[in-house]
Amino acid sequence: MISRKKYARVAKSVPKGFDSPNDFFNYVYNDQDMIWMGQNTNHLHEKDGIMEAMLSSIKKGDYDKYPPPEGFPELKDLIQEDLGLTHGFDSLITAGGTESLYLASNSILDPGDNTLTCDPGYLIIDNFCSRFGEVKSVPIYNKECGYKLTPQLARENLDENTKLIILIDPLNPLGTSYTKEEIKEFAEISEEHGIYLIHDITYRDFASKHTLMAKYAPERTVTIYSFSKIYGMAGLRIGAMIASPDLINSVRTILINDLGTNVVAQKGAIAAVNSKYEWLDNIKSTTQSNQKYIKQAVDQVEGAYLPVYPSDANMMVIDLLNTGLKPVELSDYLLDCGIFVREGSYTSKLFGHRYLRISYSIPTEYVKYFAECFVEGMDALSGE
Helix, strand or coil, rough: CCCCCCCCCCCCCCCCCCHHHHHHHHHHHCCCCCEEECCCCCCCCCCCCHHHHHHHHCCCCCHHCCCCCCHHHHHHHHHHHHHCCCCEEEEEEEEHHHHHHHHHHHHHHEEEEEEEEEEEEHHHHHHHCHHHCCCCEEECCCCCHHHCCCCCHHCCCCCEEEEEEEEEEEEECCCCCHHHHHHHHHHHHHHCCEEEEECCCCCCHHCCCCCCCCHCCHHHEEEEEEEECCCCCCCHHHHEECCHHHHHHHHHCCCCCCCCCCHHHHHHHHHHHHHHHHHHHHHHHHHHHHHHHHEEEEEEEEEEECCCCCCCEEEEEEEEEEHHHCCCHHHHHHHHHCCEEEEHHCCCCCCCEEEEEEEECCCCCHHHHHHHHHHHHHHHHHCC
């Protein structure tokens, strides 16, 4: 019998009434009326050429051939141009941002190398990095550090074996982001200590402002790019990584999809980047205004609050600790209302018992319905 790897961690809990996480996700996925606020996906796209490009690819039978193993050059160029990382950088197309994170961490780390992450955060990264050495997950759920891994906290938690710092910017689940000054200081830390940086910018386009680490630490930064969120292509599993040619050459030796990434998804991605600035402002405006309805609802419930508001992402955290109710109780209640949300255990080992994470890149009428159900649910569950 194959033993479970010592570094493995369960990232998904089994919701009440289901045999496994997969059974639960199959249930919510197949409920066509379910309001999807649990996975930070974007449901605000209308006709913008993305779907049409994929349908055209299917009709032409593009899927019966393997694509270029590192991605279509047109798509790679478009992504690098979108970020302004053209000269001195290279890129690879991957099956989603998570695969990029896996490849980057595996390429950078050697046995005995330590990694700095934060809690709350995207816990699967800790799984990837713990295969090599210690993962120090710094607690950041407090006002003092602004709910993010600050340069000061990074300096305090570095050791002689630290080789990699992970920055999710804006941060899942809180929606905090970094200033230009903070980014520059992380670049200085990288240079001073010979440390590499993974800058996951999955939620970048929802932010009011954003600074790329690669512009200040170009030789030591891997930028993680995703089509799952702002582009509304989560189910197509497509993303990219951008880094110096030396770093990309290292990743080439451990590629998983050496026969390329989904052809149809890449055709949709090309259309998505080409059309981005035709629809981006509308989506940002909707997500920013949707937050207001959520805050109005949370403000009606004694003890509940938003640690970060406004959020720079398309998701936020509702802290319920002082209400006396557990997040799982409310998530079960909302599921009965036809709303899928996530309790905090998915994104935090230390603070998951405190909060509910919700995303709001959905039509505004659904957000208003959530707001009503949230207030009613808190009243009902507290016995008022």
